[in-house]
Amino acid sequence: xxxxxPKILDLLNEKKVKATFFFTVEMxxxxxxxxxxxxxxxxELGCHGFNHERFDKLEKNKAEMIIKxxxxxxxxxxxxxxxxxxxxxxxxxxxxxxRENGVFVDSSKARYKGYKGGIKAFDGVLEIPVSITSSVLRxxxxxxxxIHKRLNEPRVYFAHPWEFVPMQKERIRLDCKFNTGDxxxxxxxxxxxxYKEQNAKFVTMREYQDIYxxx
Numbered sequence: 001x002x003x004x005x006p007k008i009l010d011l012l013n014e015k016k017v018k019a020t021f022f023f024t025v026e027m028x029x030x031x032x033x034x035x036x037x038x039x040x041x042x043x044e045l046g047c048h049g050f051n052h053e054r055f056d057k058l059e060k061n062k063a064e065m066i067i068k069x070x071x072x073x074x075x076x077x078x079x080x081x082x083x084x085x086x087x088x089x090x091x092x093x094x095x096x097x098x099r100e101n102g103v104f105v106d107s108s109k110a111r112y113k114g115y116k117g118g119i120k121a122f123d124g125v126l127e128i129p130v131s132i133t134s135s136v137l138r139x140x141x142x143x144x145x146x147i148h149k150r151l152n153e154p155r156v157y158f159a160h161p162w163e164f165v166p167m168q169k170e171r172i173r174l175d176c177k178f179n180t181g182d183x184x185x186x187x188x189x190x191x192x193x194x195y196k197e198q199n200a201k202f203v204t205m206r207e208y209q210d211i212y213x214x215x
Contacts, residue, residue, distance in 0.1 A: 001030070001031050002031060003165045004160070004161030005161040007164045007185055008159070008164060008188075009041060009043075011189060012043070015196070018043050018202065019043050020044040020107075020205040021038045021043055022047065022083075022084040022158075023035055023048055023077075024050060025050045026051040026052070028073070044082060044206050044207075045079070047070050047071055047074050047084075049070055049085065050066050052086045054086060055085050060093065060094070063091075064094065064097040067094070068097070071101050082103065083098055083103045084106070084108050090109075095123040098123075098125050099124040103125060104124075104126060105205045105208070106122070107127070107156065107205055108127075111152065112132050126212060128209075130158055132147065134158055135175045135176075137157060138184050139179070148194070157191070159184070162180075163184045165180060
């Protein structure tokens with residue numbers, strides 16, 4: 001976090017792009033200065049749970065308690081109206097808990113995991129599904145371009161701070177190792193430049209909710 005996140009922020013600031021950063025309470029407390037930097041530099045702060053727990057594996061009452069507690073603590077750093085569940089697994093019966101706690105946008109569904117619902121509201125919470133998994137953004141650019149072209153609108157991307165730190169020597173899965181570090185940062189810059197050349201509009205989760213509501 002302390003090595004990867006500053007690289008992302010520096011690049012986004014250079015490109016004048018704003019993004020949504022989903023924090024767990026655990027990470028926000030461990031790195032309060034980085035959390036504050038995200039907010040101070042005009043990015044959106046979103047909720048990613050308390051300590052990356054799987055909400056689909058929790059009892060309903062416990063999950064609701066964690067949602068409320070996580071939002072209450074993260075709001076000490078800034079306004080929070082967006083949510084993304086760890087591992088992109090979030091039961092539909094918990095959407096009322098999001099709405100009751102002031103969340104208007106969720107991004108816990110993924111098209112690449114089979115979600116077919118598109119942009120739609122569940123119990124007053126707008127669902128904005130993720131387009132592709134983060135490892136795709138580390139594929140060679142020639143391959144990426146073909147994939148990006150086939151994606152439905154809106155195109156929603158995500159990445160993790162650790163992907164911008166060299167992971168080749170770590171004892172982890174191969175897909176978590178390849179093209180990490182500076183290579184990942186270079187590819188992210190290519191992606192941003194690619195869309196800027198197309199005059200694409202970069203928006204945060206909250207901003208998209210405003211756009212959708214005005215359509």
